[in-house]
Amino acid sequence: MEAVTDNLDLYWSGFLRSLGICLWGMVGSLALGTVIAACRVSPIASLRFFGTAWVNLLRNCPLTVVLFFMAFGMPEIGINAEYYTFGVGALVLYTSAFVCEALRSGINSVSAGQAEAARAIGLTFSQTLGQVVLPQAFRSSVPPVGSVIIAMFKNSAVVGAFGVGQDLYSLGRRLTSSLGYDYIPVLTGVAIGYLVITLTAGLLLGLIERKVAIAR
């Protein structure tokens, strides 16, 4: 295991960079996913159409394809940015479709009486959504949204293949190729790095779930 112990500083900086990609991805996809879910349940038909088109497109494109479009397609049409930005952007776009669907299942679980009562006392659509429906929907959608976010943490490794250097994935490749270390210890170290992120997220998720559990 000298491959790991000799390079602990590289592993640490790789871990931090991967953690950065994961956190930005989580914040972005939760925000965007909520907006798209609101579009899908809105009374305005064109917004519903937009939301459905968004989900159908991004849910059915493999992440690698979305990354290709961002990292190589955007510069082709003249939009240049850091590969880190493109990578996180692609991750956010892709995951937002899944977050939207998970949230929508939560929205559907809120009984229709809630929305009707909100209407009856005169709340507008955005007030209904923001004050009555979404808070309840979030509580019951914690498990599916949590799974989607943990899947996104693992997808962040794919981002490493598109020009984002120094994350755990690129570190693994660098150590095994040009520095010639053996595969198993290096990749075990990389896997442990990702496991720290995903297991911690899983524990936090369990805590949140217990806290917002709805007594039925």
Place this chain on the structure above:
Amino acid sequence: MRLRRIQAAAAALILAGSLAACGDDDEGASDPEVVEDAEFEEGTTMARIQEAGTMTIGTKFDQPGFGLLGLDDKPEGFDVEVAKIIAGAIGISEDDIEWQETPSDVREQVIEDGDVDMVVATYTINEERAQRITFAGPYYVAGQMLMVRSDEDAYETPEDITANPDGKVCSVTGSTPAVNIEPYLASPDQLVLFDTYDKCVDALSQEQVDVVTTDNVILAGYVGESDGEFKLVGEQFTEEPYGIGITKGDTEFCEFINETLAENEEEYLAAWEETAGQVEGTETPELPEPAPCV
């Protein structure tokens, strides 16, 4: 009726015969000699390959001039021709060679796993790799250089990379040029790594990166293809001896390869002329002295 059928059958046979004769005509310009009945000691790799009648060779599929997959699904280039010379000396013709793509970072692994018999893939000899496999050769000495867009003036030498911390440098994960350029980076964020060179070349033309660095012959291939969009700058700042990767410890095979190349110097030079030598600005190399086989 019967005569008609016989005539029709005869015509079909003649047609098929002439088509079969036609099929053999699209060979390469000069085919390496295939030695029919070479004698090898029992137990050597050469004997095993000769017995099997086929050979699996790892090469690059995306390197113009060295190993580039053509539309007929066969790679072409200098590395491919050198491999064919060696295969020919064992008695394997080029149709019996199975080509496998070996990008930079899997080359040691495929040799260790035994997926290929040898790797000829712009494979720079260095100490870390020599711990895991044996290198025959070197068969060519390249040097690392920089490639930039034609209208770029800011970069002449590797020190200019340190001087321009906002610029980005691109290379391939797991390659020696990526490691060699590290001392010149102002910060690790300057280096962008992809798994193949053609992604670096795309990024350069899209202005996502400013410099692509790797061995001069690989860059010369891309410059040649680019129609004036790119240029090479500066002098080569490293020496990259290309070797042929084989299983660790196989000294007989290593010595056989070195002898074969030394005996086939003419074919070696012809191979260069037909492939990488076609690019402007490259010089025909001399076959280097092989390193001792360990």
